[in-house]
Amino acid sequence: MTFGDDDLMVMFAAGVREAFDMLYERYRNRIYRFAIACIRNESDAEDIVQDVFLSIARAAELYEPRSRFRAWIFSITSNRIRSWIAKHASRQEVGWPDDSSDGVGKEPRCPSPAPDVILSRRQELLNLLNRLPHDQKLAFLLRELEGLPIEDIAKSLDTSTVNVRVMLHRARRCMLERGSSGGVSI
């Protein structure tokens, strides 16, 4: 019998250690990849993975079976990533735009690549991804890399589903239409 994530979390909260091990197996690399995609720093992404799972182990008793585990774990991860960004923003280590908005209030500023620099298609793409406003980037990766439904993304980012849809629309327009205008050929 295969248990769902929510069942496993309820079992772990009741003291079944193996349930946590199964959740860890399911999510460790997903969380790691998501963190790497967001912050592009392997060592700090590993710290975030550790922090996320320790938080889950600490807060197990507070878990409400009604809340979806997947939305919960990505919510914890997104918060850790936001903290990381806030800590490193002044050092310009992530290439985030100088933008403290939630990614909805302003139009995205999609940079045009320098014409004299020929980058590989993938590198160009990743540069564009890196320059999305940070919550747009989180929403975009939660949808397109992790495949989360809109409702779970809204829970993960603690915002409304309408905001998520606006952020996704703008991120896609930035990532895809820029390509069609000659900036990036995807």
Next chain:
Amino acid sequence: MTPSDRIDCQHLDEYLDGLLDREKTAAFLVHLDECPECLNLVNKLTELREAMAEEFCVDLQDDRDLRIRKAVSELRNRREQSRDVMDIEQLAEFLGVSTGTVVGMLDQLPTFEINGHLRFRREKIVEWIEDEEAKMQWERDVSMMRRSERNVLLYRKPTDDDTDKKRRIV
């Protein structure tokens, strides 16, 4: 695209967000066949997803994985040790004795029963330990006091009465 079409380019985001029901999704797929602009964007997004999946296809390093497992395991051990209510095995671990020893001491330990299962409240056990410590300390004090009283009796200086008694015996 005709005005009568219910599904058009405006629905692209809803399609990509997975918000269209089965019927509308089918209608949008028909629209995709007829609309090169939407098809182009959907194809690019598919390519982008594949590129991201490949670019970020990294696994946690084994040594880091082990460290995370260990950190989580230690945290859980600490939490289990500090549980408010313990069963016999957890109490034995808490006290550092065997479960047999705990079973042999059941009449002395503060305990309660839930549906036939014996449980121990941590704070009551701590109080019991403190009482035991106080009792042992009292017994040590009394024992030391008695020893010192005996020593006083054994080594006290002879009095004049003692000397008179000796003389009379002689």
